[in-house]
Amino acid sequence: MNSPSQISVLQTAWQWWTYAAAYEGYFAATRRLVGVLWEFVRDSTPERLRQRYGDADYDWDYRVNTTSGAVGWRDRLLGMFHSAYQPTEPAAFHEMLDALQQTPNLDRTTLKFRDFTFVDLGSGKGRTLLMASDYPFRRILGVELLPSLHQIAQQNLRQYKSESQKCFALEAICADATAFPFPEDPLVIYLFNPFPESGMRRVFVNLEQTLRAHPRPVYVLYHNPLLEYVLSESARLRKIAGTRQYSLFGSQR
Ligand SMILES: C[S@@+](CC[C@H](N)C(=O)[O-])C[C@H]1O[C@@H](n2cnc3c(N)ncnc32)[C@H](O)[C@@H]1O
Numbered sequence: 001m002n003s004p005s006q007i008s009v010l011q012t013a014w015q016w017w018t019y020a021a022a023y024e025g026y027f028a029a030t031r032r033l034v035g036v037l038w039e040f041v042r043d044s045t046p047e048r049l050r051q052r053y054g055d056a057d058y059d060w061d062y063r064v065n066t067t068s069g070a071v072g073w074r075d076r077l078l079g080m081f082h083s084a085y086q087p088t089e090p091a092a093f094h095e096m097l098d099a100l101q102q103t104p105n106l107d108r109t110t111l112k113f114r115d116f117t118f119v120d121l122g123s124g125k126g127r128t129l130l131m132a133s134d135y136p137f138r139r140i141l142g143v144e145l146l147p148s149l150h151q152i153a154q155q156n157l158r159q160y161k162s163e164s165q166k167c168f169a170l171e172a173i174c175a176d177a178t179a180f181p182f183p184e185d186p187l188v189i190y191l192f193n194p195f196p197e198s199g200m201r202r203v204f205v206n207l208e209q210t211l212r213a214h215p216r217p218v219y220v221l222y223h224n225p226l227l228e229y230v231l232s233e234s235a236r237l238r239k240i241a242g243t244r245q246y247s248l249f250g251s252q253r
Pocket of ligand 1: 079082083084085087120121122123124125126127128143144145146149175176177178191193195199
């Protein structure tokens with residue numbers, strides 16, 4: 001696996017094409033690669049750029065930089081091969097956390113955030129880490145692949161000030177989240193479509209292993225759950241709640 005400081009656009013595109021070609025054949029993979037590059041060009045028009053700046057209200061309110069408008073061309077191109085950076089909308093985030101809080105435990109008490117570590121896999125510029133700090137989590141961790149987004153996340157963690165902040169143990173890590181060793185705490189894992197199917201499968205194999213070794217409560221909040229079937233296949237997770245916007249899974253006891 002590459003260390004994040006070595007990520008190059010050409011190498012990433014080559015790995016992407018090789019993987020696609022193994023499944024679909026050279027011709028189909030090349031055609032899809034041209035499609036990805038064309039989408040990148042379309043995404044670079046001034047109109048699309050203006051749209052991406054449209055989500056800057058959160059940044060104005062908290063004097064941070066989490067909008068996708070200010071992401072440079074290199075990271076946007078890398079994003080076409082991994083997943084494009086897009087921050088979670090605050091209203092959607094709080095709706096998901098409210099749903100999580102209302103999830104009854106076995107003893108019918110509601111979930112206590114202070115027992116849990118919040119982990120965002122693919123944390124980008126760290127907006128969800130800041131928003132999660134409004135809840136009294138034990139600690140909050142974000143894992144981001146792209147070094148430049150990770151550096152901005154670190155800066156945001158330093159700059160963020162909010163009177164509603166309840167958790168102050170925040171950390172951003174620059175690494176491949178599909179190989180991330182999960183902390184041995186009770187976990188709330190947050191995913192906003194960070195990986196293709198192969199990456200999702202790696203994450204849930206890791207999660208099953210750690211749950212087998214260290215059984216503990218784990219919840220998975222999956223925003224825009226395009227690959228929900230990957231979670232549904234896990235013997236250790238069951239779906240607890242969801243809408244078209246998100247799915248909430250919990251570990252089986
Ligand atoms: C849709 S964005 C979500 C950002 C953030 N979680 C949020 O909700 O505001 C997905 C992020 O996952 C990152 N990503 C993609 N593949 C990754 C990997 N293997 N490891 C860590 N981060 C990854 C992308 O660079 C991007 O920043």
